[in-house]
Amino acid sequence: MGLGRNFRRWGMWAFIAVMVLSPKAASAETITPDRITAALSKLELLAEGAVADGGVPGLAIGVVHGDEVIFLVGFGHREVGKPEAVDADTVFQIASLSKPVSATIVAALVGKGIVSWDSKIADLDPAFRLAEPYPTRELTLRDLFSHRSGLPGTAGDDLEDIGYDRAEILRRLRFVSPSSSFRAGYSYSNFGLTEGAVAAAKRTGKPWEEIAEEKLYRPLGMTSTSSRHADFIKHANRAALHVKIDGIWAAKVKRDPDAQAPAGGVSSTVRDLSQWVRLVLGNGVYAGKPLIEADALDQTHVPLMTRGKNPVSGGESFYGLGWNVEFGRHGLSWGHAGAFSVGARTLVTLFPEEKIGIVIVANAFSTGVPEGLSDSFADLVFDGTVEKDWIKAWDDTYAGLFGPAVAAAKATYAAPPSPTRPAGPASAYAGRYSNDFIGDAVVSRAGDVLVLKVGPAGARSYSLTHFDADLFLTFPDAETPDRPSAVGFAVGPNGKASAMTIEFLDDNHLGTLRRVGD
Known part of the structure; x- marks a missing residue:
């Protein structure tokens, strides 16, 4: 990792090494139509159960096999305490699921020769700076979309929280010291990827949001999809964000993610996202028509940076360009999760060799329901039976990630020292x-x-x-x-x-x- 010009060589060797070591997936021939039909039936029951048990207030699922959308179903409610049901056309804020969507859009620009994945940011957006001159000079789209720029993961998120807009946040990234040497470490950065997308769009002379519509949303008929928050709130059929307060889901907070739109600001439906899944599984071909050059899209799935093991399934996980690339118990998968801590959870998982993909959007945080349903569906498709309670396993993992931090903060400031020293005037x-x-x-x-x-x-x-x-x-x-x-x-x-x-x-x-x- 972090080998600069040698990334292709590293990526290929990593691919070969892990494929040799990974468990062998079921062949496409063993995944029969009957097994998929049975898996979908059980998936529907699992999703209904997750909502009934209070796992999430509402969710929607889309499944694609080959070039066909074979499942589009909503479950539960858009907002707790209100009667409106989630359906396949309910618009959700998809959070970081925006990243692979944005990588697909940049791949469209790469395929047209407008930019390349190795275009330098210094050429595309000369005003942008990192803290050090060498990375600033050498930084590329590939570096930003694979999170190897050296930017710390939270860089800019804090500025967004206190109300700064995208342009000012990106300008101030120059004041942030790197968390690793350039190209030597993986650090997941919302505003790093946002800069990559914005810089790529600059070559067209159009804003990112317009390029997203032009290159992906309109060609695929994704009429309910947008990278603008204003478009999301225009939809009557939209999902509210939910967090647990005293153990009960509540829709208390709204989230305007326009500042990081390429990294986390897309809103969409499972009907629309399933069209995108068709395009990706089709290697850039949609409904029989080539839309994105396969070579440009293929680059997004080359494993560039190691992420360690999947915390629940144990699969070896890497990051490509806006995509997680994993080698797990069912072989090669491409995926990405999304979350807003104010109340959204999303997930896409694709098995490219079998041409199967699932996308799940939910209106609550924190919850492991999307991963649990996706892993259960994969077990059903590949093995015919669910290995274990994946929803519980993922819920436990999320509880372990977020619960201790909150508890530690509460414990630190549970009570002032005794005697308490008075404040000054x-x-x-x-x-x-x-x-x-x-x-x-x-x-x-x-x-x-x-x-x-x-x-x-x-x-x-x-x-x-x-x-x-x-x-x-x-x-x-x-x-x-x-x-x-x-x-x-x-x-x-x-x-x-x-x-x-x-x-x-x-x-x-x-x-x-x-x-x-x-």
């Missing part, structure tokens, strides 16, 4: 603070509490509750409203804070802002 903390990455922040007094405002023109506001001495707590996450985060002040001999560190903006050690005025 409000005037010690009130003032203007700034750094190049986060920009300006203002702390002011509002009645008996301090309020922190950050983002463009103070777009986001957070109340600060005293914890101990010069340390305050706030609760920045709408989806986990009881999860605290610290805001600490460094108070000098003059009794004034000279700096402030905002914990929830400090993932990349850029959360410390210096006082610049009162």
Whole structure:
């Protein structure tokens, strides 16, 4: 990995090595129409059961075999407490399932010779910068779509959370130190991939959202699909986002992902996404007509960066260009998951050798229902029986990923030390603070509490509750409203804070802002 010009050689050797070591999948001949029909029948029962058991409020599934959509069904409700049912035409926000969709769109540009996967970002978008000059000069579309640019995974996500738009977030990535040497490490980056897509579109002179429609959505008749949030909210038949509050699903938060549209901002239906699956399984041919050059599309499925093992099934997993490439118990698969922590879960899994694909969209987070249903369907198709309760296995995995972090934050700030040291006067903390990455922040007094405002023109506001001495707590996450985060002040001999560190903006050690005025 990280071999620059030698990526093709590395990718081929990785492919050969893992295929030799991987379990042998069932041949296409053993996957009979009767077995697929039986698998679909059982899949429907499993999905109905997942909704009935409260696994998700609603979901929709599309299945493709060959060049035919053989299953399109919705389950449950668009929003809890309301009667409207999910169907095949319910529009969902698909979160990071947007990444392989966007890779397909860029492949269309590559196939037309507009760009190549090795086009340099410095040529496509000369204003873009990374923290260091050499990666900035050598960075390519391939690097950004395979997450090997060195950008930390969360770079830019924090700026999006506090209200910055796409252009400003991409400009400020230059202030983020790399998490690894260029091309030497895999770090999943929403805004890295977003820059790749936006840079590719610049060569056309059109915005990304328009290119997405022109190169993919309109040719495939994906009439309910868009990369604009405004289009999503125009649909009456759309799914709400759900999170669990006190163990009950609730539609409390909305999400506008326009800033990272190529990486996470697509909205679509299983009917539309199934058309895209047909195109990918057809190697760029759709309904008998070549739409994307096979060579350009094939590059998206070359395993470039290792991701380790699938945490549940144990398969060897790699990242290509916007796609996970996995060698598991049923052989080669291409896939990608998506999630919004404010309430969305999505998944696509393709078995290219057998020309079978499944896409699942759900309106809740966190849940392992999409992976559980996909793995169960694969077992039914390849083996005729489900190996184990995959939904439970994936639910347990997600609980292990997210539960401890919330519990740790609660435990850290469960109670102040005894005795608690008093805060200084409000005037010690009130003032203007700034750094190049986060920009300006203002702390002011509002009645008996301090309020922190950050983002463009103070777009986001957070109340600060005293914890101990010069340390305050706030609760920045709408989806986990009881999860605290610290805001600490460094108070000098003059009794004034000279700096402030905002914990929830400090993932990349850029959360410390210096006082610049009162």
